[in-house]
Amino acid sequence: xxxxxxxxxxxxxxxxxxxxxGGYMAETCPARxxxxxxxxxxxxxMLAARAMxxxxxxxxxxxVERIYTCFLCGACKTKCEDAARIDTVKVxxxxxxxxxxxxxxxxxxxxxxxxxxxxxxxxxxxxxxKRMAWIxxxxxxxxxxxxxxxxxxxxxxxxxxIAQSTARILxxxxxxxxxxxxxxxxxxxxxxxxxxxxxxxxxxxHNVEEIKRRRIxxxxxxxxxxxxxxxxxxxELLGLAEMPFDVIHTSQLFHRLxxxxxxxxxxxxxQVLTYHDPCELGRLSSIYEEPRELIRQIPxxxxxxxxxxxxxxxxxxxxxGVKLVYPxxxxxxxxxxxxxxxxxxxxxxVSSCPTCKWNLKENVETARSGLKVMDLSExxxxxxxx
Amino acid sequence: xSFFYIGAKRSTTTTRSQDLVNSKRCVKSAATDxxxxxxxxxxxxxxxxxxxxxxxxxxxxLIAIVGTDNVTDLDxxxxxxxxxxxxxxxxxxxxVARPKSSSEVSAIVRFANRNRLPVYVRGCGCSHWxxxxxxxxxxxxxxxxMEDVLEIDENNLTATVQSGCTWYKxxxxxxxxxxxxxxxxxxxxxxxxxxxxxxxxxxxxxTTKFGLHGQCDVLGVEFVLPTGEIVRTGSGxxxxxPRFRRYGIGPDLxxxxxxxxxxxxxxxxxxxxVRPIPEAEDYLSFTFENWNDVMxxxxxxxxxxxxxxxxxxxxxxESNALGTITVQIHLYGYxxxxxxxxxxxxxxxxxxxxxxxxxxxxxxxxxxxxxxGLKGIFDQGVWHFTGCGLIPMRRLPEFNExxxxxxxxxxxxxxxxxxxxxxxxxxxxxAHLRYTEPDxxxxxxxxxxxxxxxxxxxxxxxxxxxxPDGSLPFIRGRLGSYYELxxxxxxxxxxxxxxxxxxxxx
Numbered sequence: 001x002x003x004x005x006x007x008x009x010x011x012x013x014x015x016x017x018x019x020x021x022g023g024y025m026a027e028t029c030p031a032r033x034x035x036x037x038x039x040x041x042x043x044x045x046m047l048a049a050r051a052m053x054x055x056x057x058x059x060x061x062x063x064v065e066r067i068y069t070c071f072l073c074g075a076c077k078t079k080c081e082d083a084a085r086i087d088t089v090k091v092x093x094x095x096x097x098x099x100x101x102x103x104x105x106x107x108x109x110x111x112x113x114x115x116x117x118x119x120x121x122x123x124x125x126x127x128x129x130k131r132m133a134w135i136x137x138x139x140x141x142x143x144x145x146x147x148x149x150x151x152x153x154x155x156x157x158x159x160x161x162i163a164q165s166t167a168r169i170l171x172x173x174x175x176x177x178x179x180x181x182x183x184x185x186x187x188x189x190x191x192x193x194x195x196x197x198x199x200x201x202x203x204x205x206h207n208v209e210e211i212k213r214r215r216i217x218x219x220x221x222x223x224x225x226x227x228x229x230x231x232x233x234x235x236e237l238l239g240l241a242e243m244p245f246d247v248i249h250t251s252q253l254f255h256r257l258x259x260x261x262x263x264x265x266x267x268x269x270x271q272v273l274t275y276h277d278p279c280e281l282g283r284l285s286s287i288y289e290e291p292r293e294l295i296r297q298i299p300x301x302x303x304x305x306x307x308x309x310x311x312x313x314x315x316x317x318x319x320x321g322v323k324l325v326y327p328x329x330x331x332x333x334x335x336x337x338x339x340x341x342x343x344x345x346x347x348x349x350v351s352s353c354p355t356c357k358w359n360l361k362e363n364v365e366t367a368r369s370g371l372k373v374m375d376l377s378e379x380x381x382x383x384x385x386x
Numbered sequence: 387x388s389f390f391y392i393g394a395k396r397s398t399t400t401t402r403s404q405d406l407v408n409s410k411r412c413v414k415s416a417a418t419d420x421x422x423x424x425x426x427x428x429x430x431x432x433x434x435x436x437x438x439x440x441x442x443x444x445x446x447x448l449i450a451i452v453g454t455d456n457v458t459d460l461d462x463x464x465x466x467x468x469x470x471x472x473x474x475x476x477x478x479x480x481x482v483a484r485p486k487s488s489s490e491v492s493a494i495v496r497f498a499n500r501n502r503l504p505v506y507v508r509g510c511g512c513s514h515w516x517x518x519x520x521x522x523x524x525x526x527x528x529x530x531x532m533e534d535v536l537e538i539d540e541n542n543l544t545a546t547v548q549s550g551c552t553w554y555k556x557x558x559x560x561x562x563x564x565x566x567x568x569x570x571x572x573x574x575x576x577x578x579x580x581x582x583x584x585x586x587x588x589x590x591x592x593t594t595k596f597g598l599h600g601q602c603d604v605l606g607v608e609f610v611l612p613t614g615e616i617v618r619t620g621s622g623x624x625x626x627x628p629r630f631r632r633y634g635i636g637p638d639l640x641x642x643x644x645x646x647x648x649x650x651x652x653x654x655x656x657x658x659x660v661r662p663i664p665e666a667e668d669y670l671s672f673t674f675e676n677w678n679d680v681m682x683x684x685x686x687x688x689x690x691x692x693x694x695x696x697x698x699x700x701x702x703x704e705s706n707a708l709g710t711i712t713v714q715i716h717l718y719g720y721x722x723x724x725x726x727x728x729x730x731x732x733x734x735x736x737x738x739x740x741x742x743x744x745x746x747x748x749x750x751x752x753x754x755x756x757x758x759g760l761k762g763i764f765d766q767g768v769w770h771f772t773g774c775g776l777i778p779m780r781r782l783p784e785f786n787e788x789x790x791x792x793x794x795x796x797x798x799x800x801x802x803x804x805x806x807x808x809x810x811x812x813x814x815x816x817a818h819l820r821y822t823e824p825d826x827x828x829x830x831x832x833x834x835x836x837x838x839x840x841x842x843x844x845x846x847x848x849x850x851x852x853x854p855d856g857s858l859p860f861i862r863g864r865l866g867s868y869y870e871l872x873x874x875x876x877x878x879x880x881x882x883x884x885x886x887x888x889x890x891x892x
Contacts, residue, residue, distance in 0.1 A: 012823045015768035016471050018510045018576025019759045023554040024533050036455060036484055036531065037463050038511070044466025051465040063462045079575075084764040 003097035003197070005053050010091055013084040014046040020076035020088065027308075028079060030315045030333040031070045039066055042076035042088040049095050059104040067095050068107060069329060072193055072320035073279040078311050089284070096195030109325040110194045118199060121185040122153040123324070128182045134160030135179075139167045145176035148216040148245075150230070152223035153186050154354035162222050162354055165381035166250055172384055173262050177220065183210045189225035189280075192233060193321045204229075204237045212244050219247045222377065224281035224353045225319075249281060250377050251352045255290035258297060265383045268300035273379075274346035275303070276337065276360065277313035278353030291352050291376050298383045306337075306344045314340060316351070318359030331366065334359050338367035348372035350379055444501060448483050448525070451493045456484040456531065467526055470519060471512045473770050473827050473834075474855035477519035479506065479526035486531045488608060488616050488654040495652065496614035498525060498884045505884050507648045509550055509578030514771040515848075516855035517585060517647055521888045529580055532654065535559045542630040544605055545660045549580025549653040554758065556658075565660045568592040568697065569599035575759050580653045583607065585850045586645030588814055590700040590807040591716070591756045594688060597809050599658075600644065605632045607643050608655035612880035619643075622657060629657035642875075647851060647890040650879050664718040666725040667697075669749035670732065672741035674701070674711040679739035681782040683713075684808040686735045688779070691810055695728045698753060698807065703786070705793045705802040713741070714749035766801045767820035772834035774816040775846035782806060782813050788840055789817055797833050814849070835860075853889040862892070 020042035022028020031040040038044035048066075051057045076088045100106060116125035124130075134156055135141070149170070151163040170177050185207055188200035207230070211219060221227045231247035234240065257263045273295060281287045288310045296303050308314050317323070317333030338360060341349045349371050351357055361373040448457045458464070459481040468476040485491045498505045504524030511518070520526050532548035535556055539545070540563055547556055553567070553574040560566050571577055571589030581587070588598025596602055606620025606629045619640040622629035632640050643653055674680050680701045688694050698716035703709075715732065719725030733743070755761065763769070777785055789804045801820040806813045817837055821830050842848065842860045851857050865872075876883075876891045 013764060013768065015764045016469055016512065017573065017759075017763065017769075018512050019573075021510055021530075021576055023552050023558075023575040025530070027555070037458055037466065037482065038528065039463045039466035044463075047466045047468060048462040051462070057462050057465065060460070062460050066460075066462060079759070082759050082761045082763065084768070085762075 002053075003101065003195075004049060004091075004094045007049070007091045007094050008053055010086055011046050011049050011053075013086050014043065015084055016043055016047075017083050018043055019079040019083045022075065022079060026314075026336050028075045028312075030073060030075070030317060030336075033336070034329045034332050035066065035069055040069065042080065042086075042092070045070070045088070045092055045095065046086070049091060052095065052098065059099060059102050061105040064099050064105045064107065065326075067092075067099055068110065068194070068325050069322065070320050071279070071315045071317065071322050071333065073315035074283040075279075075312075075315065078283055093192060093195065096193070097197050098195070100195030107325050110196075110321070113190055113194060113321070113324060114196050114199055117186045117191060117203060121182075121203070122157060123186055123190050124153060124157050126157050131156045131184060132179075132181055133157075134163040135167070136164060138171075139164065140171050141167075141179055142176040143178050145178040146216060147175065147177045147218045147220055148211060148214065149177045149179050149220045150184060150187070150226060151179075152221060152226040152354070153190075154358060155222045156184075158358055159354045159375070162357070162375045162377050165375070165377040166220075166222055169254065169263075169377065169381050169384060173257060175257070175262075178214065178216070180207075180210055180214075187223075187226040187229045188233070188237070189223075189229040190321055190324070192229065193319075194325075197237075200233075201237045204234045208234060208238065208244070216245050219245050220250060220253055221247060222250050222354060222375070224249065224278045224285065225355070228280050228285055249285075249287060249352065251281070251287060251291045251294065254376070254380050255294055258294060263380070264385050265298045265380075266385045268298055268383050270300050270302070271348060272302045272304055272346050273348045273350055274306050274341050274344045275309070276306070276316060276341070276349050276351040276356055277310055278351055278356045279313070279315050279319050281352055282313055283311050291350070294376065294380065295350060298379070304344045304346050306340050306346075308340065316353075316356040316359050317363075318353075318355035323355065323359055330359055331363050334363040335367050338363060338369045338371060341371055342367070342369040346371065348374060350374055350376055352376045444481065444503070447497050447501075448481065448494070451497065452483050452485055452490050456486070458482050467508075467511065467528070468519075470508075470516060471514040471769060471771075472516055472855075473821075473823070473830050474516040474519060477516075477521060477855070478523065479520040480523040482526045482528055484528045484531040488610060491527070491610045491652050491654055492614045492616050494525070494527065495610055495612055495884070499613060499882050502882055503884060504887050505652075506886055506889075507584075507652055509581035510552065510576040512573060512576050513581065513585065513850060513852070514769070514774070515850040515852040515857055517850050517852045517889065518886070519853065519855060521853045521855070527652070529578065533578075536655065538563055538565065538660070539628060539630070540565070542628055543660050543662075544628075544630055544657050546629055546655060546657040547579050548655055549578060549583075551579050553577050553579060553582070560660055561663065564663055566663050567599065567603065567658060568661045568664075569596040569603055570756055571599070572756055572760055574756055579656050579658070583644055583656055584646055584648045584653055587849075588809060589756075590698050590714075591753060592697045593814070594699045594808045594810070595694045595697045595718070598814075603659040604640055604644060605629060605657045605659055607640050607653055607657070609643050609651035609653045611651050612882075612885040616654070617651070620657065647886060649876055649886045649890050652885070662720075664720055666719045666722045668717045668725055668729055669746045669753060670715045670717065670729070670736075671744040671746050671749045672713045672715070672736045673744055674713060674739065674741050675709055677701075677703075677711065677783040677786045679741065680711055680713065680806070681780065682739045683735055683741065684782070684806075684813065685779055687732065688808055688810050694810060695731055700752075700805065700807040702803045702805040705804075706800050708790060708794060712744070712748075714752050716749065716753040764820070767822050767826070770819045770821060770830050770834060772817050772819065773837040773841045773846070774849035775814070775841065776809070776849070777813050777815055777846055779811050779813065781845075782815070785815055785841065785844065785846070788844065789837070792833060792837055792840070793817065797829070799829070799833060815846070816849075851890045856889075858888075858890070858892065
């Protein structure tokens with residue numbers, strides 16, 4: 001049975017109510033917003049998926065483009081919880097796996113992504129050593145620590161400041177951590193998002209073996225994609241009953257440490273900040289409150305919410321591999337979010353995801369919002385009592 | 387220069403030209419299809435008497451009007467628009483366009499006339515009687531890009547929107563100003579104002595007090611005639627006059643569009659009556675054992691015509707629990723004293739007719755999720771609404787008895803609701819079947835067709851007619867001179883029969 005056919009029953013549950021369309025164009029579904037036509041939204045994707053299974057569609061370049069123009073943000077999945085309870089994200093990923101397995105008209109960026117992970121073990125095709133370039137001389141790493149920090153590709157290569165802030169926080173509060181270094185491979189999230197399931201299985205196997213070999217009990221991640229993949233997807237990919245280690249996101253760890261009194265914050269210059277929920281951390285992992293509570297604890301900061309927050313948050317535009325394959329579409333979605341952040345009265349936007357920071361920051365200038373974009377780890381690091 | 391049937395173009399999998407039939411055959415066979423069809427894919431061509439259209443002229447012509455990003459004839463796009471909420475068979479358009487303004491709609495219909503191109507029109511596409519499915523292929527207009535709230539007039543208590551605006555979006559904007567529309571169908575996130583008006587829609591929310599929102603709250607519209615002229619009705623017809631009044635300038639041409647199912651013009655803007663959010667609202671739930679009692683309650687609460695004591699009154703009975711009729715009630719008041727009075731009065735009426743009070747939170751949940759969407763709606767399967775329409779106040783039990791006979795005794799279908807909600811001096815009724823696709827499609831259609839036929843014979847005013855896949859086969863020959871007048875109007879306004887052909891008017 002092909003990856004998509006196995007979802008036929010799920011697809012048939014769609015009653016075409018249109019809740020996933022989300023009320024209006026820029027309200028819920030970023031893919032519908034950029035595509036315009038209903039084939040962008042889950043409702044249209046379910047009908048098209050059925051036609052694909054029944055062999056009624058050609059795998060044309062345009063079809064493949066439409067299939068890859070989804071941010072996998074899960075907004076439709078949330079809406080569908082009120083309706084057919086279809087795991088729309090899973091079905092949409094299956095359409096990508098179907099397309100990828102066929103091998104017809106695959107975007108070159110998707111193929112390049114696979115090649116990069118296969119040969120360099122990171123999504124940017126950077127030299128494997130680049131994964132450790134964030135480690136500055138002041139950062140202490142204890143190779144025998146039971147806590148493993150797994151920064152992920154985007155943090156290590158594109159946004160080293162997130163890894164540096166995280167490491168310095170851990171150093172400051174004397175929480176020892178180790179790293180896999182060049183043995184850390186891409187977690188596989190971008191591969192699963194682009195339909196490259198077999199390669200994802202290979203990297204999952206590698207990462208799990210490396211972590212097990214070091215007898216690691218706890219894995220700390222900065223990236224919500226890594227978080228979901230390591231904690232949820234690996235069991236399915238590798239057929240494991242449970243993971244041999246637990247996975248924790250930096251926002252969770254910092255929140256716990258603050259609650260235990262191991263972190264305290266100094267008075268910061270007055271500023272108004274808002275929080276952007278990363279889709280894979282918020283909607284898809286239900287971690288909403290920890291980052292907010294941390295931000296609120298910092299003296300001098302006034303926290304404001306955007307109109308759409310938590311499960312209703314608008315995607316940053318960076319997810320689902322769209323930033324890599326169709327960056328213009330990613331920017332279009334980011335601009336909506338930046339405008340919303342500005343309307344909230346915030347002067348800065350905090351997130352807990354390297355891709356969110358990357359995509360929002362890249363578009364700040366175009367948006368003329370004047371917003372400062374930062375990761376939660378940077379904010380925490382800058383406000384810790386020294 | 388190559389010519390070909392529009393329905394065949396850019397079809398990248400099968401030779402659609404093989405599927406094409408001329409329009410006459412299509413209409414003829416479609417009536418039979420409504421009785422037999424499952425969700426199989428239909429032919430996608432339209433033919434319109436077999437005219438041939440130059441492919442590139444059509445595609446480029448539409449692009450010139452709405453821009454490259456707003457036209458598609460790619461097969462997966464077309465498939466994503468191939469079904470509505472009903473089990474009606476797939477109908478695949480030949481091309482889809484997304485206009486953004488009235489002038490673009492006007493240019494499109496002029497273009498369609500020149501090319502004898504059938505034009506079907508939809509909002510979010512959730513009709514449940516095949517109201518827009520492109521029977522003859524052709525052009526499908528997706529009106530959702532016309533979604534703006536154009537004006538909220540806090541003095542005249544009106545809101546003017548583009549027709550693709552959803553009720554959800556309108557309510558969001560109104561509430562920022564302490565207003566709401568107070569009358570609506572369910573499914574606000576996916577239901578457009580335009581869709582409600584062209585079907586003369588109504589739902590359980592606020593209907594007992596205000597009537598069907600697709601009719602009573604419309605103060606004027608802007609629409610594009612099938613020949614391309616842009617027309618405004620009501621007081622908005624006069625330049626410089628606010629759109630605040632529907633009647634008074636000759637006949638009610640707003641009414642020409644309401645319930646027209648898109649056949650007489652393309653609705654582009656609408657002005658609606660809105661209201662301040664009531665200061666006090668409350669909810670009650672009751673159960674009754676028979677529909678006579680429910681009817682008496684509905685009669686009593688709507689008898690003070692114009693001063694109905696509740697906003698919404700909805701009753702329902704499940705096919706697997708006959709004799710237990712649950713009623714949800716939404717009460718209102720612009721002060722608490724008035725609300726308490728109404729609540730007391732309502733309880734007296736319900737108790738007089740042996741109603742037993744139940745958990746009010748059921749009603750609260752139901753009415754509060756009107757615009758945001760109900761929960762768990764497909765837990766028992768996907769939906770088919772059938773036998774939907776309006777009946778006079780005192781005939782409710784008769785229709786319920788026919789429903790019981792068909793659903794519970796003849797077909798023993800386990801997951802079906804008979805529902806009714808009051809409007810001032812009448813009921814809207816429906817049968818709501820939940821089923822599994824594709825296994826149950828044949829059964830569903832058999833039940834549905836039998837119920838529609840029976841209810842129409844009994845005198846229901848159908849909620850929507852649609853085309854050959856909807857209720858059209860059942861009203862054929864029953865409407866007499868009214869229908870002949872409608873045909874004449876259609877012919878006068880749409881001489882080339884390009885707009886929604888084979889929908890409502892044959």
